[in-house]
Amino acid sequence: MTTTIADRRIEDAGLEAGIARLTPEKIQKTIQAVLAGEGGARLKTYVETCVRCGMCAQACHYYMSHKDPSYAPVAKVRQTMWEILKHKGLVSPEFIHQCAQIAYTECNLCRRCMHYCPLGIDTAYIMSFVRRICHKLGVTPQYIQDTAHSHSATMNQMWVKDDEWIDTLKWQEDEARDEMPSLRIPLEVEGADFMYSVIAPEPKFRTQLIYQAAFIFNQAGVNWTMPATPGWDNSNMAMFTGDMEIMGRIEMAHFATAQRLRVKRIVMGECGHAFRAIYDVANRWLGWGMHPVPVVHSIEFFWELLNSGKIQMAKKYPGPVTIHDPCNVIRGRGLMDKLREVVHAICDGVVEMTPNREHNYCCCAGGGVINCGPPFKNVRIVGNSIKAEQLKATGVKTCIAPCHNCHGGLDDIIHKYGLGMELKFLGDIIYECMEKKGAS
Amino acid sequence: MQADQAWDWEPGARTVLEDATACAAPHEWTEEPEASPDGERLAAVANLGDGRFTVCVNAEPWETDFEKAWYLRFSPDGRLTAVTMEDGMWTVSVDGESWEESFDFAWGTTFSADGGVIAACIQSEGTYGMIVDGTPWETLHENANNFRLAADGLHTAAAVQVKSLGQADIATFQQGIFSVAVDGEPWDAIFVNCFDPAIEQKTGRAAATIRRSLYDYSVAVDGKAWDAAYDCAWGPVFHPGNGQVLAPVRKKGLWGMAGDAGFVWNPAFIQCHHPQFSADGATLAAIVAPSFGKFTVAVNAAPWSATFPVVTDLRVSPDGRTVAAQASNDNAAFRVLVNGSVWPGVYDMAYGPVICPATGQVAVRVEKDGRQAFVLGGKAHPETFDRAFNPIFSPDGAKVLLRGISGKAYKRIVAPVSAFTG
Ligand code: SF4
Ligand code: SF4
Numbered sequence: 001m002t003t004t005i006a007d008r009r010i011e012d013a014g015l016e017a018g019i020a021r022l023t024p025e026k027i028q029k030t031i032q033a034v035l036a037g038e039g040g041a042r043l044k045t046y047v048e049t050c051v052r053c054g055m056c057a058q059a060c061h062y063y064m065s066h067k068d069p070s071y072a073p074v075a076k077v078r079q080t081m082w083e084i085l086k087h088k089g090l091v092s093p094e095f096i097h098q099c100a101q102i103a104y105t106e107c108n109l110c111r112r113c114m115h116y117c118p119l120g121i122d123t124a125y126i127m128s129f130v131r132r133i134c135h136k137l138g139v140t141p142q143y144i145q146d147t148a149h150s151h152s153a154t155m156n157q158m159w160v161k162d163d164e165w166i167d168t169l170k171w172q173e174d175e176a177r178d179e180m181p182s183l184r185i186p187l188e189v190e191g192a193d194f195m196y197s198v199i200a201p202e203p204k205f206r207t208q209l210i211y212q213a214a215f216i217f218n219q220a221g222v223n224w225t226m227p228a229t230p231g232w233d234n235s236n237m238a239m240f241t242g243d244m245e246i247m248g249r250i251e252m253a254h255f256a257t258a259q260r261l262r263v264k265r266i267v268m269g270e271c272g273h274a275f276r277a278i279y280d281v282a283n284r285w286l287g288w289g290m291h292p293v294p295v296v297h298s299i300e301f302f303w304e305l306l307n308s309g310k311i312q313m314a315k316k317y318p319g320p321v322t323i324h325d326p327c328n329v330i331r332g333r334g335l336m337d338k339l340r341e342v343v344h345a346i347c348d349g350v351v352e353m354t355p356n357r358e359h360n361y362c363c364c365a366g367g368g369v370i371n372c373g374p375p376f377k378n379v380r381i382v383g384n385s386i387k388a389e390q391l392k393a394t395g396v397k398t399c400i401a402p403c404h405n406c407h408g409g410l411d412d413i414i415h416k417y418g419l420g421m422e423l424k425f426l427g428d429i430i431y432e433c434m435e436k437k438g439a440s
Numbered sequence: 441m442q443a444d445q446a447w448d449w450e451p452g453a454r455t456v457l458e459d460a461t462a463c464a465a466p467h468e469w470t471e472e473p474e475a476s477p478d479g480e481r482l483a484a485v486a487n488l489g490d491g492r493f494t495v496c497v498n499a500e501p502w503e504t505d506f507e508k509a510w511y512l513r514f515s516p517d518g519r520l521t522a523v524t525m526e527d528g529m530w531t532v533s534v535d536g537e538s539w540e541e542s543f544d545f546a547w548g549t550t551f552s553a554d555g556g557v558i559a560a561c562i563q564s565e566g567t568y569g570m571i572v573d574g575t576p577w578e579t580l581h582e583n584a585n586n587f588r589l590a591a592d593g594l595h596t597a598a599a600v601q602v603k604s605l606g607q608a609d610i611a612t613f614q615q616g617i618f619s620v621a622v623d624g625e626p627w628d629a630i631f632v633n634c635f636d637p638a639i640e641q642k643t644g645r646a647a648a649t650i651r652r653s654l655y656d657y658s659v660a661v662d663g664k665a666w667d668a669a670y671d672c673a674w675g676p677v678f679h680p681g682n683g684q685v686l687a688p689v690r691k692k693g694l695w696g697m698a699g700d701a702g703f704v705w706n707p708a709f710i711q712c713h714h715p716q717f718s719a720d721g722a723t724l725a726a727i728v729a730p731s732f733g734k735f736t737v738a739v740n741a742a743p744w745s746a747t748f749p750v751v752t753d754l755r756v757s758p759d760g761r762t763v764a765a766q767a768s769n770d771n772a773a774f775r776v777l778v779n780g781s782v783w784p785g786v787y788d789m790a791y792g793p794v795i796c797p798a799t800g801q802v803a804v805r806v807e808k809d810g811r812q813a814f815v816l817g818g819k820a821h822p823e824t825f826d827r828a829f830n831p832i833f834s835p836d837g838a839k840v841l842l843r844g845i846s847g848k849a850y851k852r853i854v855a856p857v858s859a860f861t862g
Pocket of ligand 1: 109112
């Protein structure tokens with residue numbers, strides 16, 4: 001069945017309030033300024049070279065789940081950017097609502113389609129451009145906009161206040177000392193080998209992950225630190241709303257914190273989009289050709305700890321398990337082999353899902369989609385039935401996903417489709433099964 | 441860091457503490473040590489067991505111990521501070537004496553330039569502010585961050601939340617809920633965001649980068665915003681002579697430096713941040729990127745010719761004659777830059793140049809192959825350390841105080857400038 005975006009309009013306080021402030025003339029003025037000033041040339045090339053072959057359709061989990069051509073990557077572009085360019089930006093407020101709904105909630109910026117396009121067209125780039133326009137027009141979904149506000153006001157995604165961050169680390173240190181009396185979460189240690197950074201949901205909801213990481217690092221005897229100042233949150237929802245200025249400010253704070261602490265590198269928790277922000281996007285907005293401080297994702301760091309013998313497994317996690325490849329660290333960084341080496345080292349029996357590695361299907365939470373909140377929850381769950389089929393086909397009950405967003409997205413899919421699977425971070429398994437010589 | 445003539449400036453090396461991890465009380469461990477500015481004391485937090493902590497100074501514990509003690513910092517005048525907690529309440533302890541009042545949380549101790557004033561951030565029953573030499577702000581706020589203490593210690597400032605915000609209430613946020621409080625009292629003006637407040641010495645005037653809407657960045661001085669709107673802006677600075685406020689701002693994708701009358705440095709840079717004035721205001725330097733991925737320092741708008749992937753730690757001497765910074769590539773291959781020229785040494789890490797206020801000479805603590813050392817004017821001192829502290833010039837600039845730990849021993853070395861020969 002073929003529908004259009006208009007057939008599936010969803011009400012959202014942010015989008016409705018946003019379009020209520022617009023007129024076609026205002027829209028045109030803003031769009032023309034963005035096109036002229038912010039890389040309209042690359043966009044134009046993509047639009048002009050697309051041969052409308054539709055080969056990208058099968059790449060997109062939304063299309064594969066709905067089998068509705070209007071969800072194909074090229075259709076997302078057709079319904080947004082092509083129209084915008086055709087009308088030189090003179091479009092209606094309602095049309096902008098449609099653009100926002102497609103760009104923020106029907107595309108995870110997962111870049112799978114780029115691998116299927118014979119011309120290498122990066123639909124995610126085009127959708128990011130549409131988001132930038134929507135941000136400039138003030139038409140963004142309420143919940144993700146709130147996270148961007150939080151970032152601007154606190155430099156973290158969840159309104160965590162300066163003292164709450166430190167307090168949480170002190171509390172986790174206390175808790176963990178019951179298990180390992182000598183454990184420390186070293187704060188503000190100048191010259192440590194690495195700064196460990198996490199995303200704001202960790203101090204807010206998933207403190208166990210901070211505990212586990214601290215335990216693993218203490219057991220490994222590594223020289224690490226965490227900052228006691230803003231700049232600790234490596235996540236970046238402003239990158240996804242299209243607020244590049246706040247995106248840059250967040251990353252400036254993050255890198256400046258690492259530079260102030262004189263660490264050799266930043267090791268980051270199991271999050272994908274944060275890696276993309278730091279490794280690829282925000283650093284460039286700030287004018288750096290590469291990140292100014294090397295950034296190492298947990299997959300790679302755990303790989304180092306296991307390979308150097310700094311941590312040893314007392315036992316292997318009883319499998320079978322399957323591996324979900326998070327887009328931003330697999331397609332974005334090529335960590336698929338290291339991820340497998342880590343999983344094989346810590347688990348018995350790995351059942352690969354198909355397709356996998358750089359061809360894996362997205363969790364449908366990433367790209368800020370899950371952060372758009374309740375109004376769009378069903379869209380991303382129904383829009384990823386292909387993922388449910390893929391998970392089910394493995395026949396296993398444990399899925400390892402080294403990414404926060406993936407956990408959120410997969411968890412919803414597992415529930416909705418009654419898959420009865422449990423999700424694990426690498427850190428969960430390493431902590432559970434490692435040798436704990438320092439424990440009391 | 442201003443050195444004191446009264447310190448021991450007799451050239452030579454002295455071991456201050458045979459064992460840098462020593463603590464005379466029974467203890468489980470000691471933490472990362474801090475050295476006093478004069479080099480005579482080495483201090484560390486010690487875990488006494490049973491969940492108790494104290495601070496050891498040259499191995500001697502403070503008389504008091506605490507549930508928690510951390511963030512050990514020497515003020516520039518040599519007083520030793522720690523953030524401490526007892527019965528679940530936090531405060532700052534100075535040389536073992538806790539400030540009278542304690543709070544639900546205290547953190548982020550800072551000092552005036554001469555160390556005479558000590559300030560920290562506090563949270564009391566969910567409201568936020570600062571405490572200065574033991575006296576908290578009279579007015580606390582729903583939230584506060586970007587805390588500042590003026591260099592002369594006379595005033596404090598922070599970005600403060602002056603209106604409540606419901607969950608996911610994006611409309612109220614965009615109408616503005618933030619202001620800047622000086623000594624606790626907020627400006628009348630409210631903005632969407634307030635970033636990076638700066639305080640003028642003596643007068644206590646405050647300036648901050650503001651966002652008036654999601655798209656409109658500008659600067660406000662004592663609550664009055666500039667008319668001009670920019671695409672983005674970094675934190676402002678006060679001209680020390682005439683009080684003019686300048687800030688790096690972005691327009692049409694390029695950064696320059698602006699005051700309330702418009703650009704004073706044309707927007708010609710891919711990036712421009714960390715502006716800094718000399719004491720007389722005649723020299724203004726900033727870190728800039730003349731083109732993508734190529735960073736350097738601009739002095740009075742003119743960029744140096746040598747560019748690097750990353751430049752940090754800009755310093756300007758009081759007389760403006762020396763401008764120094766450090767460069768790196770992928771957080772390695774650190775170089776030291778002084779007045780546009782590059783020292784020959786390449787290091788695994790550099791800890792920020794230190795300019796002698798008297799002579800303009802530059803010294804830097806650096807690290808190579810896991811050893812830390814000191815370099816002056818491009819030449820190294822022969823001594824190396826496992827861990828060292830930043831160099832301090834003698835008041836006349838003829839000597840440099842080197843402090844560091846090698847093996848177990850903590851040493852202080854007074855090195856004449858002529859001893860840097862490497
Ligand atoms: S969700 Fe992924 S595959 Fe689908 S259009 Fe977006 S980037 Fe392409
Ligand atoms: S595969 Fe590439 S060229 Fe073909 S329709 Fe999709 S984007 Fe256009």
